Amino acid sequence: QVQLQESGPGLVKPSQTLSLTCTVSGGSISSGGYYWSWIRQHPGKGLEWIGYIYYSGSTYYNPSLKSRVTISVDTSKNQFSLKLSSVTAADTAVYYCARETIQLRYFDYWGQGTLVTVSS
């Protein structure tokens, strides 16, 4: 059973960089066949896709966030990470990591989510 777990600071100051890591267990990021994704949900709102990375390091980002987003992967630790720069209060959200199947492009496993608040 694949499990994903987000970790990182729950509070980030405005203008700083939000950094989160997703640790994958029960399966290898390097096995192929999947994209490893970040999705966020503003309080009381819907889901917003941020971007994904393949184990090889290739990435694809939501155009609306592309200028501020970097997703990286560490296959030796079976982890992938999110950095979102120049954050504002509008970036306050629950951040989820998830596994997306390459063939049919749906998310079959999700982390539990972590709330990140942007505030001074």
Next chain:
Amino acid sequence: SYELTQPLSVSVALGQTARITCGGNNIGSKNVHWYQQKPGQAPVLVIYRDSNRPSGIPERFSGSNSGNTATLTISRAQAGDEADYYCQVWDSSTLVFGGGTKLTVL
């Protein structure tokens, strides 16, 4: 950019059938996936590629997709089905979620 339109809320009597729609331009040509999200929890996949159920999802959940509307149908609705439901597609290399529908079981 591509948009998916869902009703904000749908109500269904216990034991009856609920239908949640997801509207989009020519959505019938795309693979539509549906997620259930209960308060404080991560989303869970309930339907993939229009009408397929993942392992562990009850047969009461079904889906269809044609023209400009995809539909998630929940038969014999139970109290435990009360949740937010989101549709999802890929369009022009961008992933899109619907705005979500709150299902209330009366």
